Amino acid sequence: MCEVIVKNILVTGSAGFIGFHLTLHLLQMGLKVTGVDALTDYYDVELKKKRLSILQEYSSYQHTTIRLEDKKKLLSVCEESQAEVIVHLAAQAGVRYSIDHPNEYLDTNITGTFNILECARITRVKHLLMASTSSVYGANTSLPFDESQHTDNPLTFYAATKKCGEIMAHSYSHLFELPITVFRFFTVYGPWGRPDMALFKFTQCILNGDPIDIYNGGEMYRDFTYVADLTQAIILLLERIPRRTLENDYDENASSVAPFRIVNIGNSEKVKLMDFIEAIEDSLHMKAKKNYLPMQQGDVPATWADCTLLKNLTGYQPQTHYSDGILEFVNWYREFYFHSI
Numbered sequence: 011m012c013e014v015i016v017k018n019i020l021v022t023g024s025a026g027f028i029g030f031h032l033t034l035h036l037l038q039m040g041l042k043v044t045g046v047d048a049l050t051d052y053y054d055v056e057l058k059k060k061r062l063s064i065l066q067e068y069s070s071y072q073h074t075t076i077r078l079e080d081k082k083k084l085l086s087v088c089e090e091s092q093a094e095v096i097v098h099l100a101a102q103a104g105v106r107y108s109i110d111h112p113n114e115y116l117d118t119n120i121t122g123t124f125n126i127l128e129c130a131r132i133t134r135v136k137h138l139l140m141a142s143t144s145s146v147y148g149a150n151t152s153l154p155f156d157e158s159q160h161t162d163n164p165l166t167f168y169a170a171t172k173k174c175g176e177i178m179a180h181s182y183s184h185l186f187e188l189p190i191t192v193f194r195f196f197t198v199y200g201p202w203g204r205p206d207m208a209l210f211k212f213t214q215c216i217l218n219g220d221p222i223d224i225y226n227g228g229e230m231y232r233d234f235t236y237v238a239d240l241t242q243a244i245i246l247l248l249e250r251i252p253r254r255t256l257e258n259d260y261d262e263n264a265s266s267v268a269p270f271r272i273v274n275i276g277n278s279e280k281v282k283l284m285d286f287i288e289a290i291e292d293s294l295h296m297k298a299k300k301n302y303l304p305m306q307q308g309d310v311p312a313t314w315a316d317c318t319l320l321k322n323l324t325g326y327q328p329q330t331h332y333s334d335g336i337l338e339f340v341n342w343y344r345e346f347y348f349h350s351i
């Protein structure tokens with residue numbers, strides 16, 4: 011476990027999949043955490059409430075249910091918390107949903123993120139860390155993706171709003187000398203995961219005897235990141251506060267005009283979707299009925315993270331093998347929904 015000097019953190023999206031894991035880890039390390047989450051109904055609110063009830067067992071956890079768009083209330087929560095660091099994870103996530111529901115992405119990911127930048131500016135936090143996504147690499151075909159690649163051609167509105175968050179953050183970092191780290195996450199999975207994501211849906215369908223939808227004839231590759239590895243990487247990055255890179259004062263991959271950097275967090279492994287599915291079948295001891303479909307609109311055939319920068323900054327590299335991570339998820343799923351392993 012890393013040495014953390016920061017003691018008081020505000021996490022947005024704390025009832026969400028990644029926010030829950032991160033917050034729990036921070037609380038277990040003895041830190042004070044203020045959580046902000048609107049418990050939106052994008053997916054099962056009961057799952058979010060259950061995560062929240064676990065966090066609320068800690069007296070060092072303080073929760074507020076508000077939307078990020080409510081700037082006045084958000085600012086008062088930030089001020090009252092006296093947090094030294096903000097980790098901004100709340101978002102309207104999901105690639106496919108953004109095709110039919112763009113407004114939700116605009117409100118949360120752009121207006122909400124702008125409000126977080128404002129709160130960070132006003133309260134002068136030591137470090138703002140915020141989540142972006144591998145989706146910003148769009149249709150880039152040069153694999154693995156590294157942070158210096160061109161990301162101006164998003165394929166979905168979700169990716170466009172996350173990219174917008176990145177560039178708004180750079181301008182705030184420059185204008186107000188606000189230290190900001192942006193993470194680009196690659197397909198995160200694990201216990202307490204999101205019901206709209208493949209692992210959750212596939213597990214549910216296989217157990218119900220329903221067919222699973224496999225796009226692009228299964229010719230899909232993802233860099234799957236186990237959630238405990240991801241939270242460990244975030245915790246290590248909390249104290250890697252970027253400095254603007256000046257001549258004779260090089261700070262790894264930081265902007266030359268702002269205390270700002272972007273860091274990929276992935277497993278650095280390109281896994282074929284069919285191998286991932288086979289590992290789910292093995293964990294469940296059941297075979298999936300497979301429904302092969304063409305490529306979906308906005309989808310990309312492959313993602314793969316170059317995590318050299320993360321390794322250079324923290325000495326750490328996520329490495330849970332997907333078959334181990336899937337087994338952890340399946341055990342959690344059986345226990346949570348059927349009280350059996």
Ligand SMILES: NC(=O)c1ccc[n+]([C@@H]2O[C@H](COP(=O)([O-])OP(=O)(O)OC[C@H]3O[C@@H](n4cnc5c(N)ncnc54)[C@H](O)[C@@H]3O)[C@@H](O)[C@H]2O)c1
Pocket residue numbers: 022023024025026027028029046047048049050058076077078079098099100101102103104117118122141142143144194195196197198199204
């Ligand atoms: N899970 C992944 O594979 C993945 C991959 C790339 C990037 N990300 C990013 O990581 C972050 C966390 O994702 P996640 O998988 O935990 O998603 P999640 O949907 O489980 O969590 C997001 C949380 O934000 C809350 N929220 C949504 N809109 C809000 C609003 N307007 N105000 C306040 N709260 C709001 C939701 O209630 C939810 O609990 C997001 O920024 C997402 O874009 C996730």
